[in-house]
Amino acid sequence: MKQLSFLFLLTLPFSALAFDRLALSSSAGNNEQQLALDATRFWRVSNTKLWIGFGIRGTSTWGSDQGYKTAPALLTTGQEGPQVIFLEDKKENIDDLRLATTQVTSLNAMVQFLYQWSANWGFGTNIDVIGGSFGKKQKAKYNPKKDDASFPDEVSARPTPFNLLLISENDRGSLNSEFYAIRNLGNGWGLKLAANFAFTEYTTTQKLRKNNDRFRRKSLLPSLGVTRDF
Numbered sequence: 001m002k003q004l005s006f007l008f009l010l011t012l013p014f015s016a017l018a019f020d021r022l023a024l025s026s027s028a029g030n031n032e033q034q035l036a037l038d039a040t041r042f043w044r045v046s047n048t049k050l051w052i053g054f055g056i057r058g059t060s061t062w063g064s065d066q067g068y069k070t071a072p073a074l075l076t077t078g079q080e081g082p083q084v085i086f087l088e089d090k091k092e093n094i095d096d097l098r099l100a101t102t103q104v105t106s107l108n109a110m111v112q113f114l115y116q117w118s119a120n121w122g123f124g125t126n127i128d129v130i131g132g133s134f135g136k137k138q139k140a141k142y143n144p145k146k147d148d149a150s151f152p153d154e155v156s157a158r159p160t161p162f163n164l165l166l167i168s169e170n171d172r173g174s175l176n177s178e179f180y181a182i183r184n185l186g187n188g189w190g191l192k193l194a195a196n197f198a199f200t201e202y203t204t205t206q207k208l209r210k211n212n213d214r215f216r217r218k219s220l221l222p223s224l225g226v227t228r229d230f
Helices: 002-014 082-086
Strands: 021-029 032-044 050-070 096-115 121-134 138-143 154-159 162-164 175-186 189-204 214-229
Touching: 021 189, 032 096, 032 189, 032 214, 050 121, 050 189, 096 154, 096 175, 096 189, 138 189, 175 214
Parallel strands: none
Antiparallel strands: 021 032, 021 214, 032 050, 050 096, 050 214, 096 121, 096 138, 121 162, 121 175, 138 154, 154 189, 175 189, 189 214
């Protein structure tokens, strides 16, 4: 309930804004759990069944014994830019960071695309674009790809504070996205089934190998939620 209270407080300043749909989703797996609460305003694209929406999403992700990898695209692929989607990882540049416990809470602006297939079924996708994250500083075990006595085995890290969508490995911070289906239950309520793909990111308090301090975890989790239309 603590995570849900956090999300409610995060989205409260936006409650005065006009929105069409409120969604609460829960995801779990791989020793991690996630709660997300979002509010979206939709606009119909001409006379089609396609709708585009803009909104705000609060996400809280927590877990135990979580592994993180070197994050910057310049290290993971050797390049920056949209072409990194097609590049293989440079394994020699990628180090491991392992945290016994994690807790990342984010507030991001997001964009949605919804195809209202029928009165009862809708299919869509959404993704966070920009925002911020916070959470406690944690102790982490550092395991560089190449042994180097100049780096400690244990370091401190906290959630990367700034989140920005820049395509694949270029992304920065903690970002959430979904592919989903919504079943209308009547009276404005709906049931949402989704595949949740999330980036969570920690920044160490000191620079490590390759002058890097950012480490990312990618999670693909099943998600179940409820929606309320207004």
